[in-house]
Amino acid sequence: MRRRVILGLACAIACVALGAAAAFETRATRLQAIKTVGIVSAIGEEMSLTQAGLIGLGNSGQSVSISAWSLDELIVQQATRLLSGRFRVQPVSYRRAAFAAIRDSAVAPVNLLRSDPFKELVRSDVAPQGLDAYIVITRAKSKLGNGRMVEGVGLAQYRTLLADYGLIHALYEVRVIEGKSFDVIEKRAAAPLDNTGTMRLAGPSGPVDETFEGPASSERLRAAIADLITRSLPVTLGDMHLIDSQ
Template identity: 90%
Template sequence: MRRHVVLWIALAVTSVVLSAAAAFETRASRLQAIKTVGIVSAIGEEMSLTQAGLTALGNTGQSASISAWGLDEMIVQQATRLLSPRFRVQAVSYRRAAFAAIRDSAVAPVNLLRSDPFKELVRSDVTPQGLDAYIVITRARSKLGNGRNVEGVGLAEYRTLLADYGLIHALYEVRVIDGKSFDVIEKRAAAPLDNTGTLRLAGPSGPVDETFGGSASGERLRAAIADLITRSLPITLGDMHLTDSP
């Protein structure tokens, strides 16, 4: 009986490994077949302001418009530069607000069985149609401290009885959506750049600098957020095998 159980487990493990290998091979071949891409970015119109911790449990999140920062335009330009050596990148038109309105992250494990909400949006809202693939860059979520969600671009403060900790963050995820079938070929959330701080998020973030409080705080904050994106995007696209890894 024991031998049969061991054999069954071995066969099950082998099946899982073979299925994973086949899926990887299929994904790799589909990526290899891509020649033309369009880039959609919708993370940078709004900044969240979040407080959490022992002394801020009742506070609600706030937001502020940062559309003047032009973060999405910067992301499209950087992604175009990174992808151009391998793909022919074509400019596309889309309703940024429609993509930004989707808050649910399909990268999260709880959502893996759901239909990705961006598939139909790419089919209906992006022009021109008919490219081999569309690279869609949107907000991602992470939990802060006591479990409160933060997402996209923002400032987060976590308070304890003894100290306050502040973070800036630029949380985003990247999808490669097939331009014919609109299947999601690949998707990945940008990983942390540095996970050594006291307060950590599952994505690009950094400590709040005291210079953000000065008269030039808006420009300093914009530059710091842009730096998080500029440093993390090459890594994320490289990890997705869309570019040569940096």
């Protein structure tokens, strides 16, 4: 009896491994077939201001417009430069607000069985149609401290009995959507750049410096957020096998 159970488990594990290998091979084959891509970015129109920990009780958080920072334009430029070594990148038009309005991340495990909400938007809102694939870059979420969720671009403060901590974040996820079937070939949330900080998020972030206080803080914040994006984007695209790993 015990032997049959062990054999059954071994067969199940083997089937899972074979299925994963087949899925990887299919994904790799579909990525190899891509020649032309368009890039959609919708993460950078607003910045969240979040307080958590002892100062977070009853605080709903705020957001401010940062459309003047042109972060999405920066992302498209950076992604175009990185991807042009392998693909023919063509400019596309789209309603950025429509992509930014989707707040529920399909990358999260709870959403894996749902239809990806960005598929229909690519079909209906992106022009021109007919490219081999579309690279869609949108906000991602992460849990901060006592469980409060933060997403996209933001500035967070977390207070304990002993100290205050602050960090900036640029949380995003990347999808490769096939241009004819509109299937999601690959999707991945950008990983942390390092894990050495006291307060950590599951995505690109960094500690807040005291130089963010004062009249010039907006420009320093913009530069710091842009640095997070510029350093993390090649790593993320490399992890997705869209470019050579950096």
